[in-house]
Amino acid sequence: MEWTRGDLLGLEELDRAEIEMILDTAASFKEISSRPVKKVPTLRGRTIVLFFFEPSTRTRSSFELAAKRLSADSLNISTSTSALSKGETIKDTLRNIEAMQVDIIVIRHSSSGIPWALSRLVAPAIINAGDGCHEHPTQALLDMFTIKEKLGKIEGVNVTILGDIAHSRVARSNIWGLRKMGANVTVCGPRTLLPRDIEKMGVIVTDNLKDGLKNADVVNVLRIQRERQKAGLLPSLREYAQRFGISSEKLRQFARKDLLIMHPGPTNPGVEITPEVAESKTSVILEQVTNGVAVRMAVLYLVAQARDETKEEE
Amino acid sequence: MEWTRGDLLGLEELDRAEIEMILDTAASFKEISSRPVKKVPTLRGRTIVLFFFEPSTRTRSSFELAAKRLSADSLNISTSTSALSKGETIKDTLRNIEAMQVDIIVIRHSSSGIPWALSRLVAPAIINAGDGCHEHPTQALLDMFTIKEKLGKIEGVNVTILGDIAHSRVARSNIWGLRKMGANVTVCGPRTLLPRDIEKMGVIVTDNLKDGLKNADVVNVLRIQRERQKAGLLPSLREYAQRFGISSEKLRQFARKDLLIMHPGPTNPGVEITPEVAESKTSVILEQVTNGVAVRMAVLYLVAQARDETKEEE
Amino acid sequence: MEWTRGDLLGLEELDRAEIEMILDTAASFKEISSRPVKKVPTLRGRTIVLFFFEPSTRTRSSFELAAKRLSADSLNISTSTSALSKGETIKDTLRNIEAMQVDIIVIRHSSSGIPWALSRLVAPAIINAGDGCHEHPTQALLDMFTIKEKLGKIEGVNVTILGDIAHSRVARSNIWGLRKMGANVTVCGPRTLLPRDIEKMGVIVTDNLKDGLKNADVVNVLRIQRERQKAGLLPSLREYAQRFGISSEKLRQFARKDLLIMHPGPTNPGVEITPEVAESKTSVILEQVTNGVAVRMAVLYLVAQARDETKEEE
Numbered sequence: 042m043e044w045t046r047g048d049l050l051g052l053e054e055l056d057r058a059e060i061e062m063i064l065d066t067a068a069s070f071k072e073i074s075s076r077p078v079k080k081v082p083t084l085r086g087r088t089i090v091l092f093f094f095e096p097s098t099r100t101r102s103s104f105e106l107a108a109k110r111l112s113a114d115s116l117n118i119s120t121s122t123s124a125l126s127k128g129e130t131i132k133d134t135l136r137n138i139e140a141m142q143v144d145i146i147v148i149r150h151s152s153s154g155i156p157w158a159l160s161r162l163v164a165p166a167i168i169n170a171g172d173g174c175h176e177h178p179t180q181a182l183l184d185m186f187t188i189k190e191k192l193g194k195i196e197g198v199n200v201t202i203l204g205d206i207a208h209s210r211v212a213r214s215n216i217w218g219l220r221k222m223g224a225n226v227t228v229c230g231p232r233t234l235l236p237r238d239i240e241k242m243g244v245i246v247t248d249n250l251k252d253g254l255k256n257a258d259v260v261n262v263l264r265i266q267r268e269r270q271k272a273g274l275l276p277s278l279r280e281y282a283q284r285f286g287i288s289s290e291k292l293r294q295f296a297r298k299d300l301l302i303m304h305p306g307p308t309n310p311g312v313e314i315t316p317e318v319a320e321s322k323t324s325v326i327l328e329q330v331t332n333g334v335a336v337r338m339a340v341l342y343l344v345a346q347a348r349d350e351t352k353e354e355e
Numbered sequence: 356m357e358w359t360r361g362d363l364l365g366l367e368e369l370d371r372a373e374i375e376m377i378l379d380t381a382a383s384f385k386e387i388s389s390r391p392v393k394k395v396p397t398l399r400g401r402t403i404v405l406f407f408f409e410p411s412t413r414t415r416s417s418f419e420l421a422a423k424r425l426s427a428d429s430l431n432i433s434t435s436t437s438a439l440s441k442g443e444t445i446k447d448t449l450r451n452i453e454a455m456q457v458d459i460i461v462i463r464h465s466s467s468g469i470p471w472a473l474s475r476l477v478a479p480a481i482i483n484a485g486d487g488c489h490e491h492p493t494q495a496l497l498d499m500f501t502i503k504e505k506l507g508k509i510e511g512v513n514v515t516i517l518g519d520i521a522h523s524r525v526a527r528s529n530i531w532g533l534r535k536m537g538a539n540v541t542v543c544g545p546r547t548l549l550p551r552d553i554e555k556m557g558v559i560v561t562d563n564l565k566d567g568l569k570n571a572d573v574v575n576v577l578r579i580q581r582e583r584q585k586a587g588l589l590p591s592l593r594e595y596a597q598r599f600g601i602s603s604e605k606l607r608q609f610a611r612k613d614l615l616i617m618h619p620g621p622t623n624p625g626v627e628i629t630p631e632v633a634e635s636k637t638s639v640i641l642e643q644v645t646n647g648v649a650v651r652m653a654v655l656y657l658v659a660q661a662r663d664e665t666k667e668e669e
Numbered sequence: 670m671e672w673t674r675g676d677l678l679g680l681e682e683l684d685r686a687e688i689e690m691i692l693d694t695a696a697s698f699k700e701i702s703s704r705p706v707k708k709v710p711t712l713r714g715r716t717i718v719l720f721f722f723e724p725s726t727r728t729r730s731s732f733e734l735a736a737k738r739l740s741a742d743s744l745n746i747s748t749s750t751s752a753l754s755k756g757e758t759i760k761d762t763l764r765n766i767e768a769m770q771v772d773i774i775v776i777r778h779s780s781s782g783i784p785w786a787l788s789r790l791v792a793p794a795i796i797n798a799g800d801g802c803h804e805h806p807t808q809a810l811l812d813m814f815t816i817k818e819k820l821g822k823i824e825g826v827n828v829t830i831l832g833d834i835a836h837s838r839v840a841r842s843n844i845w846g847l848r849k850m851g852a853n854v855t856v857c858g859p860r861t862l863l864p865r866d867i868e869k870m871g872v873i874v875t876d877n878l879k880d881g882l883k884n885a886d887v888v889n890v891l892r893i894q895r896e897r898q899k900a901g902l903l904p905s906l907r908e909y910a911q912r913f914g915i916s917s918e919k920l921r922q923f924a925r926k927d928l929l930i931m932h933p934g935p936t937n938p939g940v941e942i943t944p945e946v947a948e949s950k951t952s953v954i955l956e957q958v959t960n961g962v963a964v965r966m967a968v969l970y971l972v973a974q975a976r977d978e979t980k981e982e983e
Contacts, residue, residue: 454956
C-alpha cells in the first residue's frame with residue numbers, strides 16, 4: 042500500500058489502511074528520538090510553517106521537534122505577531138506563505154473547517170493541528186498509537202471517552218479513528234456535554250460513570266474547560282469532580298485493575314482526574330506525549346512523500 | 356563588477372550597476388526555492404539576527420526563509436520579548452548583539468534613518484527591512500525584479516505608483532530605484548497624500564487616476580493605512596475607493612489591457628484595490644512574494660561576501 | 670579531571686576544579702565565534718529547550734546562539750505563548766517537555782530555587798539562567814572568564830561588587846564563584862540593599878564608595894532596578910547616582926587608574942554608571958557579552974557529555 046494524501050485534515054475521511062500506515066510509520070520513527078543524535082536527513086531543505094491561531098505549547102513544540110528531527114526548516118507564525126492585526130484575512134496570509142514556496146503548513150484555528158477550506162485554496166500540504174470543536178487528528182493518532190503499543194491491538198478494545206464530548210475535537214477524532222480500527226467506543230459525561238445524535242457515530246452513550254467504566258480497557262479523560270461553567274453547561278467544577286472525576290476510589294469501585302488511563306493534557310488536577318491517578322502505574326499520559334512526536338514525524342514524512350510523487354508524475 | 360557594500364540601507368545611495376547586480380544574483384537564487392531540497396550551504400555558520408520593532412509576518416518570514424535556505428543560523432528578536440522593556444536603548448541592544456559576533460542584522464523600525472545611524476555604530480552588516488516612512492529597499496528590489504521578469508526590462512517602462520505616497524517607504528524606495536534603472540515614474544494620489552516637492556525626485560505627479568493610468572505599463576498600488584483617515588488626511592475610505600481604488604471598471608476605462616498590477620500586500624480589499632483585480636490575470640502580487648525570498652537571499656549573500664573580502668584584506 | 674555534573678544549577682555547589690574546567694573549556698570554544706563559519710558539529714541532533722518565564726533578550730539570545738554554534742536544535746518557550754495560561758503548573762509543563770525526549774532545559778524563573786526543584790523531577794539536564802534573587806551561574810562564570818582573560822588570574826584579585834547586593838542573583842553567584850577561586854571580594858552599596866549576615870559569605874562589606882573602590886582591581890557594577898525605589902529601599906535614583914554611581918570624577922578620586930569596569934547589562938545610563946565610564950578604555954562590558962556565548966557553549970557541552978557517559982554506564 043502507498044500513502045497518497047497530500048494533506049492530513051481529519052480522521053473522518055481516512056480509511057483503516059491509512060490509519061494503520063501512519064501508526065506503522067510512527068513506530069519506525071519512534072526510536073530516533075531516543076538516540077543521542079535525534080536527527081535524520083529525511084526532510085532536509087523542506088520548509089514547514091507552524092501557523093497557530095490559538096496559544097499552544099505542547100502541540101506546537103511537538104510539531105516543531107518532529108520537523109527538526111527530520112531536518113526540515115521550520116517557521117513559527119502566531120497570531121500575536123502576525124500581520125493579521127493589519128486586518129488581513131487568513132486566506133490572504135496563507136496565499137502569501139504559499140508564495141514563499143513552503144512545503145507544509147501546520148495550522149491550528151478556533152473555527153471548525155478552516156483547514157479543509159484552506160487546503161482547497163493553497164498548494165502546500167495542510168496538516169490540521171486542531172480546528173475548533175471539530176477534529177484534532179494527530180492527537181487521536183497518538184492516542185491510538187499508545188493503545189496499540191500498550192495493549193498490542195486496537196481491534197476489539199473497549200475505549201471510554203470521558204468528559205465534555207460536545208466541545209472536544211479530541212473526542213471527535215478519537216471516535217472516528219477508533220471506530221475505523223474496530224475498537225468499541227463508549228462516551229460518558231453529563232447530559233449537557235453529550236452531543237445529540239452522538240449514537241450515530243457508532244458509540245455507546247452514558248451519563249453514568251459506573252456504566253462508562255464497567256467494561257473499559259482504556260479511559261481517555263478529557264480536559265474540562267472552565268469556560269463551560271460560565272456558559273451554564275456545568276453546575277460547578279466540584280460537582281463535576283464528584284460525579285465524573287477519576288479518583289483511585291472510583292477506579293477501585295468501578296474499573297478493571299489494569300485500566301489504561303489517558304489524558305490529552307494539560308490536566309486540571311482534582312477536577313476531571315486526581316493527581317494520584319494521573320501519576321499512577323496504569324497512566325500513560327506522558328507516554329502519549331512521547332508518542333506524539335513520533336506520530337507527527339510520520340505525518341510530516343508521509344504527506345511530503347505523497348507531494349513529491351504527485352509532482353514527479355506531472 | 357564586484358559588490359563592495361557591507362550594508363543594504365536604501366536605494367537612494369545605490370547606483371544602477373549595483374541594483375542590476377542584486378537583481379542578477381536574485382535571478383540565480385530564485386530556482387533554489389522551487390527544488391524539493393530548498394537549501395544551499397552558502398552561508399552555513401553565519402549568524403543573522405532579525406530585529407523587528409514593528410509587527411511583520413511577511414517581511415520577517417521572507418528574510419527568515421532566505422536565511423534558512425542559505426543555511427545561515429537566524430535569531431528572532433522582536434520588541435515585545437526584548438529587554439528594551441527594561442528601558443534599554445536600541446543602540447545598547449545593538450551593541451550587545453554585535454558583541455555576540457553576529458554577521459548580519461536585519462532591522463525594521465518605525466523611525467526613519469535608524470538603520471543608517473546603527474550602521475555607523477556597529478560592525479555587523481545592517482539590512483534595512485523598512486524604516487519609518489523612509490525606505491524599504493528589499494521591497495523595491497523585489498518590485499523591480501518582478502517588472503524585469505515580466506516585461507523583460509526596466510529601462511523605459513512606465514510605472515505608476517498609486518496611493519499614499521507621502522507616508523510610504525515602499526514608494527520612496529521604488530522611485531529611487533526605478534529612476535536609476537531608467538523607468539518613467541508617475542505618482543498618483545490625493546493631494547493630501549502627495550509630498551510637496553516630490554517632482555524633484557524626477558517623477559510626474561497627478562491627483563487624477565485617469566491621467567495616472569493613461570500610459571502606465573505597471574501600476575504599483577500602495578496599501579491605504581486606516582490611520583490616515585483619523586489624521587484628517589483622507590475624507591473616508593469609501594470616497595478614496597471611489598476616486599483612486601483600482602477596479603475592473605476603472606481599468607477598462609483608463610488603462611492598457613495588459614497593465615501589470617502590483618501591490619506590496621496585504622491589500623485592503625475594496626479600498627485601494629478590488630479582490631477581482633487583485634486576483635486577475637495581470638496581477639503579479641503573489642509572484643512579488645515569491646521573488647521577495649530570492650531578492651533577500653541575494654542581498655544576504657552579497658553583503659556577507661563583501662564583509663569577508665574586507666576582512667581578508669585587513 | 671572529568672566533568673560529571675548533569676546539571677548546572679548554581680556556583681554555591683561547584684568546587685574550584687569544576688569552575689576552572691568550565692573556564693578552560695570556554696577558552697577553547699571562544700575562537701569558534703570569530704570564524705566566518707561559526708559552527709561545530711559537537712551537539713548535532715541534541716534538543717535544547719529555552720524556557721524563559723521572565724523577559725530576556727540577552728541571556729536567551731546568548732544561549733540560543735551557543736546552542737546553534739554547537740549545531741544543537743533549540744526550541745523557544747516563553748510564558749506569554751505557553752499553555753501555562755491554561756492553568757498548568759510548571760512541573761507539568763516540564764514533565765511534558767521531558768516526555769518529548771529533550772536533552773537540556775535552560776530555565777529562567779522569578780522564583781528562587783525552581784531549577785533545583787525541577788532537576789529532581791525531570792531527567793533532562795537543567796541549566797539555571799537566573800532564578801529569582803538567588804543565582805545566575807552563567808553570568809558569574811562569564812564575569813570570572815573575563816577577569817581571568819584580562820588580568821591573567823582570579824586568585825588574589827580584589828573584586829568589588831557594587832549596588833543592590835540584596836536582590837542580585839548576579840552578586841550572589843559571583844561571590845560564591847570568586848571566593849572559591851581565591852579572589853578577595855568586597856560588596857558595596859547602601860545599607861538598605863546589603864543583606865544581613867552577608868559577611869558570612871566571606872566578603873568585606875562597606876556602604877562607602879571610597880572604601881569600596883580603594884584597593885579594587887575590578888568593579889562589577891550592578892544594575893539598579895527602579896522598582897526598589899517604590900519599595901522604599903532607595904531614596905531616589907538621583908541620590909543613588911550621587912553616592913554610588915560610577916563616574917570618571919569618582920574613579921579619579923577613589924580608584925586605580927586601570928580599574929577594570931564590569932556590568933552585567935543593560936546599564937541605566939547616569940544612574941549606577943555614566944555612559945562615559947561604560948564606554949571607557951578599561952570597561953569590558955561588551956567583552957563580557959562576547960565571553961557569555963563561549964561560557965554557555967562550554968556549559969552546554971560539558972553537561973551533555975556528562976549525561977552521555979552516565980547513560981553508557983547504565
